[in-house]
Amino acid sequence: DIQMTQSPSSLSASVGDRVTITCRASRSLGIYLNWYQQTAGRAPQLLIRAVSNLESGVPSRFSGGGSGTDFTLTITSLQPEDFATYYCQQSYTTPWTFGQGTKVEIK
Amino acid sequence: QGQLLQSGTEVKRPGASVKISCTASGDTFTTHQMHWVRQAPGQGFEWMAIINLRGGSLNYAQKFQGRLMMTRDTSTSTVYMEVSSLTSEDTAIYYCVLSSYDFPRHWGQGTLVTVSS
Numbered sequence: 001d002i003q004m005t006q007s008p009s010s011l012s013a014s015v016g017d018r019v020t021i022t023c024r025a026s027r028s029l030g031i032y033l034n035w036y037q038q039t040a041g042r043a044p045q046l047l048i049r050a051v052s053n054l055e056s057g058v059p060s061r062f063s064g065g066g067s068g069t070d071f072t073l074t075i076t077s078l079q080p081e082d083f084a085t086y087y088c089q090q091s092y093t094t095p096w097t098f099g100q101g102t103k104v105e106i107k
Numbered sequence: 108q109g110q111l112l113q114s115g116t117e118v119k120r121p122g123a124s125v126k127i128s129c130t131a132s133g134d135t136f137t138t139h140q141m142h143w144v145r146q147a148p149g150q151g152f153e154w155m156a157i158i159n160l161r162g163g164s165l166n167y168a169q170k171f172q173g174r175l176m177m178t179r180d181t182s183t184s185t186v187y188m189e190v191s192s193l194t195s196e197d198t199a200i201y202y203c204v205l206s207s208y209d210f211p212r213h214w215g216q217g218t219l220v221t222v223s224s
Binding site: 032034043044045049050087089091094095096097098100101 | 209
């Protein structure tokens, strides 16, 4: 199985801050890397598909990048509604595997 | 814009089985695949299985081999997942996820399954 490692596992930030979350895969994923946002009690919301493609309706302050085994999710100018847990996920092959999550908390 | 609607909360005794449904709307059912992913309380995500909605081919995660069964009904755009021999470790929210060309498209709202004596 492909192992996905996210860092950090949690972070504290203020409204307006720039935040970057890193995801590393145990093998090259090509473009098959996706990012999700999950708030308590809700299903995950797909933010970014295929490394850098923003889903419809997702604010442009979210962006994704990277290649091979190393990927990033960046939130520029953090907003109150962005405090949540973020997950990376590989869809290169089954079993799909996910990072352990990064909880973004209010400083 | 497609969406997935899952069946409701289930409470089961250890050793029982549970069958969850996931109905797709607003999208072309048979051009996609359906995955099941679960999330135990306070935990991350665990992939369980995939079914090809056109041909019906299946692939189950190794840990669920022998106690997981997925079926589809193309006439109602519904996928069913049955998990047998439940234990407390199966307590989780179960999600169906529609995928196309190996990318996720839509997630269901989740079905909470609680296994308790």
